[in-house]
Amino acid sequence: MSMKKILNNFVSAILVCCLLFLTSCGGSSDKNGGFSFSASTGVKMDLSTGTKTSYSGFSVEEIYIVDAEDKTLSSNEIPLDTKFSIVYQGIENYTLKDGKAFPGLSMQVTDAAGNFILNEADLFGNSTEGYSAEDASVLRGSVTVGTPMNSGESYHCKIRVFDKNSDAEIVSELDFTVK
Secondary structure (H helix, E strand, O other): OOHHHHHHHHHHHHHHHHHHHHHHOOOEEOOOOOEEEOOOEEEEEEOOOOEEEEEEOOEEEEEEEEEOOOOEOOOOEEOOOEEEEEEEEOOEOOOOEOOEEOEEEEEEEEEOOOOEEEEEOOOOOOOOOOEOOOHHHEEEEEEEEOOOOOOOOEEEEEEEEEEOOOOOEEEEEEEEEEO
16 A cells, blocks of 8 residues: 555544544534534534634634525535635634724635635725624625636635634635536
8 A cells, every 4th residue: 555545544533533533522513514512712614515614712603504595505626707705604613802803804715826716805895894793793704716727727716714803713725626
């Protein structure tokens, strides 16, 4: 057996063990194929799309990936001229300032060479009023798959939800292919 195959098998076994551990510690699947977990630090891997999400400081009820019609994605192949969204529901543990939450949301999409297709540091950058904790508990990062992306090419998406008043963050990363 080659060293590469042994390493791949080892990594796969570790991921399965981690997923089993997370599930045994309170994680569960929801009816939409998303993931529920209430701890304030963890890692989640969506096996159908390959999306990896880590979080620290926040608790989050559900994280799921949907297409333009809000149907759960079952693979990481995204049709050209559509969009997908990573949805975060039930985000808690914001550090409130005057009773308001101050979420941030950054989005990056890079091509196979690492060139930026999209690079937004904070889509809530202009918000100075803050949001109620309830309004800030559901956030969605949406990516339009179109020009300059090309069919048959692969891209990397990174979406980061963060609390502007603390170090709390949720980071999701997805490698996808445009079909």
